[in-house]
Amino acid sequence: MERDDLLVTAARASIVAGLATLDVYRSEIEVEYKEDRSPLTLADRRSHDIIVGRLIATGIPILSEEGRDIPPAQRSRWRRLWIVDPLDGTKEFVKRLGEFTINIALVEDGRPTLGAIFVPVKNVLYFGRLEDGSFRLDDPAAIAALAADAGQGDAPAVLQRLRTHSQKLPVDVAAHTPYVIVGSRSHATPELHAYVDRKRSELGDVSFVSAGSSLKYCLVAEGRADVYPRLGPTMEWDTAAGQVIAEAAGARVARHDTGEPLLYNKEDLLNPWHVVTRRNA
DSSP, X not given: OOHHHHHHHHHHHHHHHHHHHHHHHTSOXXXXXXXXXXXXXXXXXXXXXXXXXXXXXXXXXXXXXXXTTSOHHHHTTOSEEEEEEEEEOHXXXXXXXXXXXXXXXXXXXXXXXXXEEEETTTTEEEEEETTTEEEEEOOHHHHHHHHHTOSOOSHHHHHHHHHHTSEESOSOOSOOSSEEEEEESSOOOHHHHHHHHHHHHHHSOEEEEEEOTTHHHHHHHHTSOSEEEEOSOOBHHXXXXXXXXXHHTTOEEEETTTOOOOOOSOSSOBOOOEEEEOTTO
């Protein structure tokens, strides 16, 4: 498949899966718990099945939380793979806060290079790739047409139509006063609080914004937040799509300890702490 086809496939899969989660979101939510006591819902499973059903046609292997037990020796032979979080922000989903996302990224040689994030409750799609940028689409007709698979034509034409109805990121390039830090709504750590306090002592006027799921990467990509310090544990499927949307918009995603880029399809799928910084921040 050409790269246009891959991006359209990821975007369409994220929308279709996301729309399916809304059926569960608007009904009585039944919650199970994983071994680490994090919640799992019917929506996670529906979304996962839809995404896998659509991505499998690309012939590229898929890694998600459901496939976390694939042996590293097998994964190490994958130069390209999809990394998927079928429902990022399950706590926000269960609490009906609306801040959950569907995340799909293509990883090549350890780096995410294209991807899509769909926000079902807001009906907003973020999509992009490193070579030509990130975009935000909130046109309901364009999103519905993409989901319907109808009259879309070839992938380059689909992308062109999507971009015509989208905003290229970042949309906010002005210097912020106050300086805006975005952080986790459900996973704040003492280190995050210390980071915010330190920034306030350095800059004086600092605003802290809480958000769930990969929306934090999207806020930095849009330019609406200056920095997202993720000073706590994440897995590769939590971050791959957010990273590519942010980096394609000119933001920087770097390890907190070394300043080096995050790498993917590692033997250990746990990420190091990292910081996402917007362009010109």
